[in-house]
Amino acid sequence: MVTRGQARPTLRDVAERAGVSVSTASLVFSGKGPVAVATGDRVRAAATELGFTGPNPLASSLRQGRSGAIGVLVEGRLRMAFRDPFAIAVLDGLAEVLETVPTGMLLIGQPSGSGESVVPQLAPLALDAVVFSLCGPGENPAVEHLAARGVPMFSTGVPGDRRITQVRIDERAAGIAIAEHVRSLGHRRVAHVAMPMLPTSTAGPVPDAEVRPGEANVPSVGRLLGFRDVFGADAAAVQTGDGSSFEGGRIAGRSLLDVPERERPTAIVTQSDVIAAGVIVAAEELGLRVPDDLSVTGFDGVDLPWLPHRITTMDQQGREKGRILGTLVRKRLDGTRPRSVTQPVQLRVGTTTAPPA
Amino acid sequence: MVTRGQARPTLRDVAERAGVSVSTASLVFSGKGPVAVATGDRVRAAATELGFTGPNPLASSLRQGRSGAIGVLVEGRLRMAFRDPFAIAVLDGLAEVLETVPTGMLLIGQPSGSGESVVPQLAPLALDAVVFSLCGPGENPAVEHLAARGVPMFSTGVPGDRRITQVRIDERAAGIAIAEHVRSLGHRRVAHVAMPMLPTSTAGPVPDAEVRPGEANVPSVGRLLGFRDVFGADAAAVQTGDGSSFEGGRIAGRSLLDVPERERPTAIVTQSDVIAAGVIVAAEELGLRVPDDLSVTGFDGVDLPWLPHRITTMDQQGREKGRILGTLVRKRLDGTRPRSVTQPVQLRVGTTTAPPA
DNA sequence: GTTTCGAGTCGAATCGATTCGAAACCCTCG
């Protein structure tokens, strides 16, 4: 027997000890191909004696051309991305499906505005697929790189590249649906709080130039367009500077509500539940009661246990969306080429909307 | 030139096209060893022409014995683990350091109570190290497996295995410090809300049998012991059924506060800020004002923007803790063998504690 | 008694890089 010092035992060591060839030992561990019971037992015994914990994952991956990991691209600092409960719900559903493959999720942080710097970070990673689930709108240099590598890509809407398989919703229709609900309650002075139209957008009123009707697949744009379809292009619309965040919602809410009463909207339609929560808190800080003095709607349908309201929202079922994403990934790894799908969303009326006073 | 159909170009293809040997081409991409400028340019040009995006990560990893990924073990569903802002802060700090290596973080979900099932999930993954940062107390079958594989392990306190390099705090001393603060304000009837002592613990009063003084490194146990050092073993102590959660805190808070006034504690010391938030909301739901009618303390020092209080807490600086963890991992990968470290914590007085009425 | 068949095992090629020692090359100096 070749002594290999301190080194970890390899399949060869095990095979030698069991008195079989490496190929047979391999068959024992992979379970493919026929192996006599006695042989199998001998190999397993040898493995135990040597402290062999299974075939080296790297070698196995190289041969099979599969790493068992898919990348999850996270834009901005982890802390920020994970503050969004919807994103987490998607990830949770995704994990649920991938566990069964089994495949791990490799988190890849992409400090926002860092541009190309994600590519060198991505290049040395072996990934079977990549999911963009925590990314904002706009071009992403990672797309080009991954496409060239032939890594299958998936996302929940952004970036909206043709090479990416999508699990999306009809953003504009959803925007219309929830606006219709507010309108049907009798509200006429209604404002909108959006997520940023572009990665470079800053907090404040939405500049017309940033709203490109062709980009209706981008959540922030599509939902705003839907809102405007119902309430017109003149209705006040502001955007947060940092995506779907409580603080962003609070600031936007304060700016819309801290005005003379006759100018104040009687309802605010927002683009996420977390933003809605911020608006609600801002309203309460100004002494307004929700929904008596102000109706507020959210988007996503996430669970905010600390908020003493059930937000009226468009339920996107993040977990389910993640599961579907996972299924698409799995199918792709199995060799088929799944197509993008559009998921339904549903209006869920809560305790934050009522007819105007 | 060997035609290789649709397949992705390899280093060999590039070398052939550039008229150099594979080894030289390798040197060009890895940057090691001297290469004439002209040769380098020729190789890079060939790479561009062929659409070669860099050496195959799997092959490169196999040769170097390094995968560029560290595992992050997450106990329970992702959704639950990520609800804890402290855990996320740690992860964020960790990511910050690992980005510079560069190394990715591979999330590995370990549905709680699933026992051994994590091992088959772990076995096919190539990991350079593993961090247990989102795990509860108790034995973990993964530890044994990883130790056998020789994968370096790190954690922030649990599990408390000798083979794991730790970044911990003195839980008991911290428990004493914050209890002292409450006591020094004049509180005498004080209750405690703990995280579960054991993975199998259920919500409700903490059974004495579950508090093993030898386990003072386990956060829930150490903090409770510290609390008892100050207020005695008779002081009421309940635990949540689900770790550091808002709902757990709210339920525990209600059970402690919804009693006749003379039995009601004038202060509640909790083991996490999120739990404290739950207790505060429970108190307010019962018509109690914080801190006038009830003082509440947390632990961790995380940011809860939606809570209209600044919680009095022990600041553990999760992000910094994550950074330190990352530094230890990096050192280990560089070949040194770092030792466990103990971090200081600091009392941060907020707006949720005051002398009793 | 030969042929056929299938279960079980094995050898060799392969996945795509990295790395080390040796070879080739071009100068410069004695």
Add this chain to the structure above:
DNA sequence: CGAGGGTTTCGAATCGATTCGACTCGAAAC
């Protein structure tokens, strides 16, 4: 003109498995 020295380049071994075709052998079929 040959030795010495530095810079580039190259061939071959290696990382640790998987996989495919070929081979062996005993039992069943004819």
